[in-house]
Amino acid sequence: MEKGGGKGGPPPANGLVVVVGGGIAGLGAAQRLCRNLGFRNLRLLEASDRCGGRVCSQPAFGGLVDIGAHWIHGPSKNNPVFQLALEYGLLGEKEMSEENQLIEVGGHPGLPSLSLSSSGKNVNLKLVEDVSNLFYTLLDQTREFLHMAETPVPSVGEYLKKELAQLMADWTEDEATKSLKLSILNTFFNLECCVSGCHSMDLVALGSFGEYAMLPGLDCTFSEGYEGLTNCIMTSLPKNVIQFNKPVKIIHWNGSYTQEKFPGVKFPVLVECEGGEQFPANHVIVTMSLGVLKEQLTTLFDPPLPHSKAEVIKRMGFGTNNKIFVEFEEPFWEADCQQIQVVWEDSSPFVDDKSELENIWFKKLIGFLVLPPFESSYVLCGFIAGLESEYMETLSDEELISSLTQVFRRITGNPQLSGPRSILRSKWHSAPYTRGSYSYVAVGSSGEDIDLLAQPLPEDSSAPQLQILFAGEATHRTYYSTTHGALLSGWREADRLINLYDSEAQQQKLKP
Ligand SMILES: Cc1cc2nc3c(=O)[nH]c(=O)nc-3n(C[C@H](O)[C@H](O)[C@H](O)COP(=O)(O)OP(=O)(O)OC[C@H]3O[C@@H](n4cnc5c(N)ncnc54)[C@H](O)[C@@H]3O)c2cc1C
Numbered sequence: 387m388e389k390g391g392g393k394g395g396p397p398p399a400n401g402l403v404v405v406v407g408g409g410i411a412g413l414g415a416a417q418r419l420c421r422n423l424g425f426r427n428l429r430l431l432e433a434s435d436r437c438g439g440r441v442c443s444q445p446a447f448g449g450l451v452d453i454g455a456h457w458i459h460g461p462s463k464n465n466p467v468f469q470l471a472l473e474y475g476l477l478g479e480k481e482m483s484e485e486n487q488l489i490e491v492g493g494h495p496g497l498p499s500l501s502l503s504s505s506g507k508n509v510n511l512k513l514v515e516d517v518s519n520l521f522y523t524l525l526d527q528t529r530e531f532l533h534m535a536e537t538p539v540p541s542v543g544e545y546l547k548k549e550l551a552q553l554m555a556d557w558t559e560d561e562a563t564k565s566l567k568l569s570i571l572n573t574f575f576n577l578e579c580c581v582s583g584c585h586s587m588d589l590v591a592l593g594s595f596g597e598y599a600m601l602p603g604l605d606c607t608f609s610e611g612y613e614g615l616t617n618c619i620m621t622s623l624p625k626n627v628i629q630f631n632k633p634v635k636i637i638h639w640n641g642s643y644t645q646e647k648f649p650g651v652k653f654p655v656l657v658e659c660e661g662g663e664q665f666p667a668n669h670v671i672v673t674m675s676l677g678v679l680k681e682q683l684t685t686l687f688d689p690p691l692p693h694s695k696a697e698v699i700k701r702m703g704f705g706t707n708n709k710i711f712v713e714f715e716e717p718f719w720e721a722d723c724q725q726i727q728v729v730w731e732d733s734s735p736f737v738d739d740k741s742e743l744e745n746i747w748f749k750k751l752i753g754f755l756v757l758p759p760f761e762s763s764y765v766l767c768g769f770i771a772g773l774e775s776e777y778m779e780t781l782s783d784e785e786l787i788s789s790l791t792q793v794f795r796r797i798t799g800n801p802q803l804s805g806p807r808s809i810l811r812s813k814w815h816s817a818p819y820t821r822g823s824y825s826y827v828a829v830g831s832s833g834e835d836i837d838l839l840a841q842p843l844p845e846d847s848s849a850p851q852l853q854i855l856f857a858g859e860a861t862h863r864t865y866y867s868t869t870h871g872a873l874l875s876g877w878r879e880a881d882r883l884i885n886l887y888d889s890e891a892q893q894q895k896l897k898p
């Protein structure tokens with residue numbers, strides 16, 4: 387064995403790496419690689435003019451709002467987003483407290499402080515609590531089907547409805563109360579659509595629903611905006627690593643490309659941007675959303691992805707959840723109110739309203755979070771998922787304000803209520819570099835597909851290794867759809883490259 391020390395030559399040249407996408411996964415991968423001296427030749431190509439991706443804080447209402455990621459889910463010691471936020475000093479006293487980290491909520495959002503019906507009545511909060519307990523008991527039961535070869539029904543939605551139908555036979559209340567309970571349940575179904583980022587829980591696979599893992603800790607937010615976190619990672623990278631306004635159009639791989647700067651060296655990958663700019667590479671880490679991968683499946687890779695990989699991308703679920711921020715001059719809620727639930731009377735999880743979206747889209751709104759007061763206004767944050775949410779993106783601000791004014795007048799029972807002063811909403815489905823909100827395990831897919839998506843290319847060992855690596859929220863088997871899942875996936879792929887060169891160096895040393 388050769389002794390390594392003595393000469394002190396340059397660090398091993400670990401090839402050219404291109405990271406596609408400057409969301410938290412891409413930034414995390416780049417930061418990890420930069421901290422390893424071997425990866426001096428690193429580029430991160432970001433399509434837009436900013437980093438953060440679905441972590442996105444925007445100035446509004448005289449302050450800042452997050453139109454993408456909202457909470458650190460499970461802020462405790464095993465959550466890498468929480469750890470980074472601590473490291474960068476971005477959290478408040480309460481969020482950092484040991485007490486906060488120990489709270490277990492099982493992933494269930496808290497109860498509303500106020501529940502309003504479409505006819506302007508206050509819904510009894512005890513009834514809401516009973517319905518909530520029922521809903522989450524059934525939802526937790528879905529874990530029983532984890533890793534089962536066969537499930538009684540394909541989807542979470544069908545399972546919930548099947549169980550409900552049985553339980554309802556024993557409901558003893560009067561008809562009006564039974565009907566109200568179904569309407570409240572409908573709001574919980576719609577809330578779960580927001581959590582899963584899907585149009586309907588009938589699309590979410592029952593067998594894999596339990597794979598999603600929860601961390602302890604009471605979900606917390608960034609008072610100065612989530613993007614503070616991605617900005618800190620961004621500024622930790624050496625200058626010139628990140629190149630903005632570089633939408634990647636085609637990833638050529640399994641080829642042999644050259645670059646002036648490295649005469650005589652062949653690179654298996656060539657990353658081509660819109661406009662024609664080209665970046666040769668040994669390795670490319672792809673972090674664009676599953677929505678973008680689905681949309682560009684047939685054009686993004688040359689040669690095309692292997693059939694099995696392409697099928698996985700088609701099978702996996704990716705839907706829409708949007709936020710609508712609504713600014714009021716005066717609040718119609720009490721000062722201690724934190725969450726307002728909206729219940730549409732006569733709605734039910736068992737009935738699918740087939741009316742035109744134009745007339746019913748707003749019934750998919752689950753309600754509003756009350757944001758901490760701004761300097762001179764009061765702001766609510768509404769959530770809406772699915773096709774109704776995608777339809778909402780197409781409305782003008784005026785149309786949206788007008789529809790919402792009607793909704794607020796109905797639920798407050800005050801036909802004179804002043805409408806919102808202004809609104810701000812996300813449009814994640816139309817966003818060209820996102821094409822939706824986050825992934826879910828769709829019927830026909832499974833947790834295994836997530837691991838398959840994460841497998842690097844090429845599949846065999848005859849060609850240069852690790853040409854295309856896959857990171858991003860949708861590639862994390864147990865934390866998909868979250869910022870911590872995205873960050874961990876970026877680290878995972880950075881480590882895969884680091885290990886490749888470490889083991890090559892080891893093998894060099896072992897040569898006689
Ligand atoms: C409304 C909403 C609420 C959410 N709430 C939470 C929450 O409370 N807690 C939580 O943990 N998670 C939440 N999430 C999910 C979380 O935001 C994401 O899981 C995470 O930010 C994804 O990071 P990523 O790096 O995988 O992808 P992205 O952030 O999408 O990053 C991908 C990057 O690639 C770029 N890109 C795309 N195409 C190209 C191309 N062709 N060439 C070059 N660059 C390209 C994009 O511009 C983007 O910057 C929420 C998401 C949404 C939409």
Ligand SMILES: *[C@@H]1O[C@H](CO)[C@@H](O)[C@H](O)[C@H]1NC(C)=O
Pocket residue numbers: 640689849
């Ligand atoms: C990669 O190139 C090799 C050698 O030219 C070829 O045999 C193989 O089929 C190619 N793989 C793909 C996925 O195109």
